[in-house]
Amino acid sequence: MSHATGPEIVIDPQGNEHLAVDFQDDYEAGIFGYWLFIFTEFMMFGAMFMVFTIYFTMYTADFVEMSKEHMNLMLGGTNTVVLLISAYMMGLGMMNLEKGNHDKAIKFIWYTIILSVVFLSIKAVEWSHDIHLGLFPGDPVLESMSKGANLFFGMYFSMTGLHGLHIIIGIAFMYWTIKSIKNGEVGAHRPVFMKNVTLYWDFVHLIWVFLFPLYYMIGGAA
Amino acid sequence: MNKTFYDETHTVFGHHDSKILNWIFTMDHKRVGILYGIPMLLVFAIAITVAFIMRLELYAPGEQFISADLYNQAFTLHGVLMVFLFIIPGIPAVFGNIIMPLMIGAKDVSFPRLNLFTWYLYMTGLVVAVLSLFIGEGVADTGWTFYAPYSVTTDTNVVMALSAAFLLGMSSVLTGLNFVVTIHRLRAPGMDFFKMPLFVWAIYATAWIQILATPVVGITLILVIIEKFTGIGIFDPSKGGDPVLYEHLFWIYSHPAVYLMILPAFGIVSEIMPVFSRRTIFGYHAIALSSVVIAVVGYFVWGHHLLGSGMSDLARAIFSFLTFFVAIPTGVKFFDWVATMYKGSIRLDSPMLWSLGTIITFMIGGFTGLTITMIGQDLHLHDTYYVVAHFHYAILSGVVWFFFAGIHYWYPKVTGKMYNESIAKLVFYIQFIGFNLLWFPPFIAGYLGMPRRYYDYLPQFEIYNQLAFYGAVIMIFGLVWMFWNLFRGIKHGTPVGNNPWEATTLEWHLPSPPPAGNFSKTPYVDFDPYEYHHGEPVVKFDENYKRIS
Numbered sequence: 001m002s003h004a005t006g007p008e009i010v011i012d013p014q015g016n017e018h019l020a021v022d023f024q025d026d027y028e029a030g031i032f033g034y035w036l037f038i039f040t041e042f043m044m045f046g047a048m049f050m051v052f053t054i055y056f057t058m059y060t061a062d063f064v065e066m067s068k069e070h071m072n073l074m075l076g077g078t079n080t081v082v083l084l085i086s087a088y089m090m091g092l093g094m095m096n097l098e099k100g101n102h103d104k105a106i107k108f109i110w111y112t113i114i115l116s117v118v119f120l121s122i123k124a125v126e127w128s129h130d131i132h133l134g135l136f137p138g139d140p141v142l143e144s145m146s147k148g149a150n151l152f153f154g155m156y157f158s159m160t161g162l163h164g165l166h167i168i169i170g171i172a173f174m175y176w177t178i179k180s181i182k183n184g185e186v187g188a189h190r191p192v193f194m195k196n197v198t199l200y201w202d203f204v205h206l207i208w209v210f211l212f213p214l215y216y217m218i219g220g221a222a
Numbered sequence: 223m224n225k226t227f228y229d230e231t232h233t234v235f236g237h238h239d240s241k242i243l244n245w246i247f248t249m250d251h252k253r254v255g256i257l258y259g260i261p262m263l264l265v266f267a268i269a270i271t272v273a274f275i276m277r278l279e280l281y282a283p284g285e286q287f288i289s290a291d292l293y294n295q296a297f298t299l300h301g302v303l304m305v306f307l308f309i310i311p312g313i314p315a316v317f318g319n320i321i322m323p324l325m326i327g328a329k330d331v332s333f334p335r336l337n338l339f340t341w342y343l344y345m346t347g348l349v350v351a352v353l354s355l356f357i358g359e360g361v362a363d364t365g366w367t368f369y370a371p372y373s374v375t376t377d378t379n380v381v382m383a384l385s386a387a388f389l390l391g392m393s394s395v396l397t398g399l400n401f402v403v404t405i406h407r408l409r410a411p412g413m414d415f416f417k418m419p420l421f422v423w424a425i426y427a428t429a430w431i432q433i434l435a436t437p438v439v440g441i442t443l444i445l446v447i448i449e450k451f452t453g454i455g456i457f458d459p460s461k462g463g464d465p466v467l468y469e470h471l472f473w474i475y476s477h478p479a480v481y482l483m484i485l486p487a488f489g490i491v492s493e494i495m496p497v498f499s500r501r502t503i504f505g506y507h508a509i510a511l512s513s514v515v516i517a518v519v520g521y522f523v524w525g526h527h528l529l530g531s532g533m534s535d536l537a538r539a540i541f542s543f544l545t546f547f548v549a550i551p552t553g554v555k556f557f558d559w560v561a562t563m564y565k566g567s568i569r570l571d572s573p574m575l576w577s578l579g580t581i582i583t584f585m586i587g588g589f590t591g592l593t594i595t596m597i598g599q600d601l602h603l604h605d606t607y608y609v610v611a612h613f614h615y616a617i618l619s620g621v622v623w624f625f626f627a628g629i630h631y632w633y634p635k636v637t638g639k640m641y642n643e644s645i646a647k648l649v650f651y652i653q654f655i656g657f658n659l660l661w662f663p664p665f666i667a668g669y670l671g672m673p674r675r676y677y678d679y680l681p682q683f684e685i686y687n688q689l690a691f692y693g694a695v696i697m698i699f700g701l702v703w704m705f706w707n708l709f710r711g712i713k714h715g716t717p718v719g720n721n722p723w724e725a726t727t728l729e730w731h732l733p734s735p736p737p738a739g740n741f742s743k744t745p746y747v748d749f750d751p752y753e754y755h756h757g758e759p760v761v762k763f764d765e766n767y768k769r770i771s
Binding site: 008010011012013018019020021022023026028029032033036037039040041043044045046047048051054055058059136137138143146147148150151153154155157158162 | 328329330331332333334395399400402403404406407408410411412433434435436437438440441442444445448452453454455456461462463464467471474743744745746748769
């Protein structure tokens with residue numbers, strides 16, 4: 001892609017020079033726009049957390065019981081640590097990219113991808129175990145249980161499902177970042193793409209930090 | 223002469239020989255705006271046709287042309303098409319795209335590719351919505367609000383309608399995101415926030431609503447889709463879910479959405495008023511900030527749609543109070559527009575005529591809105607034709623007519639031609655009469671107890687429905703003539719110069735239509751947007767956009 005437009009200088013009546021911002025390669029716009037996108041994600045997950053709060057208030061006893069009996073604190077806790085380390089790896093990759101160590105950056109992104117796959121695998125084990133027990137919306141086993149139990153698992157699958165979808169999209173973006181670093185489109189000179197992927201990954205990780213106590217730990221407290 | 227970036231690649235994939243490819247892959251904000259306009263016009267025409275069929279059915283009590291079920295599908299289709307595909311995206315996607323970057327002296331929006339992508343999302347949503355007409359049991363029959371639990375149980379194509387609304391929501395979010403970044407980053411040097419034209423302020427406030435409110439409805443619609451496929455029970459009372467919660471989540475977006483519709487429309491009037499009064503706008507700061515106040519307060523009034531749904535008295539009182547409160551910043555705008563005209567030298571050209579007429583009808587729409595935010599009054603009038611009439615006074619003779627004012631105002635800038643002005647004035651009067659005949663009688667019918675959303679009614683309401691029918695005929699006649707006039711003007715109109723209205727904002731200093739890349743040299747903006755002296759624009763530029771007076 002050609003970049004024929006250079007920086008344009010505008011001169012005011014007093015003779016001072018001002019830089020007219022060009023929309024091409026505008027670093028600040030890239031960062032600002034991505035933060036706005038993260039806001040929209042917050043609003044979207046926020047609505048789901050609000051729904052969770054309402055039903056948790058309505059059916060507190062059922063929710064606590066379901067969490068205690070069917071949520072595996074060990075697996076969920078492991079996943080929390082895995083995701084935490086993956087966010088750390090992504091951060092290290094970002095720091096290396098800014099220093100110009102592109103190979104190291106790629107290595108750290110690969111670590112992040114591996115950890116994300118570990119997270120998804122553990123999640124898959126948990127999901128298939130629950131589905132095997134009939135704890136899935138529409139299953140007669142779950143439908144014979146209390147209303148609170150139905151809503152607990154309805155919300156559980158919706159929210160962790162949406163979160164898992166974000167993880168998968170994140171992996172795709174990380175792979176794209178690696179490709180772009182290799183062909184030179186992303187690097188110390190143009191870090192904005194990777195910066196935004198890192199920001200996205202921090203956001204996805206943060207959502208899990210809230211999901212974990214809400215589904216796994218409320219049972220432990222009782 | 224050196225070829226610029228804009229001559230070589232103003233499309234995503236470089237230059238194409240085919241004209242069509244050059245258009246549908248364009249990154250030029252003006253072209254994207256026009257791309258949005260064409261399908262919107264089609265949607266508008268279909269939705270008007272559906273509305274007319276409903277009016278025909280309502281001409282007499284009993285079943286004449288369409289069955290009760292078909293009538294339910296008809297008002298759903300009318301609502302979905304009009305709200306999600308025409309009015310919500312309308313002004314921001316068309317004039318926000320075409321005019322806003324010109325007004326701030328930018329060469330394009332911040333993310334031109336994303337801008338084109340939103341158009342593809344919009345078109346996908348449009349295709350899905352239209353396909354739902356022909357697949358399975360046909361278009362949804364839930365009303366455009368998709369209230370649970372009926373939307374979960376009906377066999378009609380609710381999932382497709384919801385998916386369409388979700389895609390259109392994504393398109394709207396990304397457009398808003400693009401505009402906020404553009405307005406922050408790409409203003410010409412010297413133009414601070416309080417030197418921006420008021421239309422830009424309105425688009426800015428609108429864009430924030432798009433970013434912050436739309437994701438909520440997006441996830442709500444997704445939850446209904448999941449509910450339909452797997453039965454998670456979130457909105458299903460038989461499984462412990464709460465259908466009223468759906469209403470809350472829906473209106474958390476959809477009430478801000480009506481401000482999302484009207485704010486850019488107010489922005490258009492704020493442009494037209496000073497130009498056709500040959501005066502600086504009265505209360506620039508008040509108008510600019512009232513947009514922001516409306517956007518913020520409008521976020522907290524959704525509960526007035528549920529005053530009859532068993533909320534606590536305290537919550538109802540708060541929502542009622544906040545709804546009244548929104549009328550204050552709206553009133554600020556109206557008083558400022560009237561004050562702008564005071565001692566101005568008013569020119570009754572078609573854009574001004576549309577604005578003035580709409581101020582009258584929107585006042586009726588606004589004040590009838592206040593009567594139904596009174597809790598006691600609302601319990602009587604809820605779900606009657608009174609509410610439908612209020613909505614159409616506020617939206618059709620508010621948003622859509624301000625949109626028409628904008629179309630007549632910016633038409634010479636976009637096409638470089640001028641339509642037939644005397645026809646443009648005449649069709650305004652025709653539509654003004656037709657519209658009031660169409661929608662005023664329903665106020666009375668609704669007040670007397672005629673419910674909304676039925677194909678049938680009691681015989682004593684016949685006269686109001688027949689008056690409305692004749693009004694609809696007159697209105698549609700005016701509409702068709704108006705669009706005929708506008709289309710004719712593209713080919714046969716008289717060519718105009720840069721500034722036929724003698725307006726002051728930056729877009730009128732460009733040639734009509736503006737070239738790719740807009741300003742050959744970025745201007746330095748050290749003046750207010752509406753500076754008139756003895757009825758003449760103060761600021762003048764030479765051919766390099768350097769100020770000469």
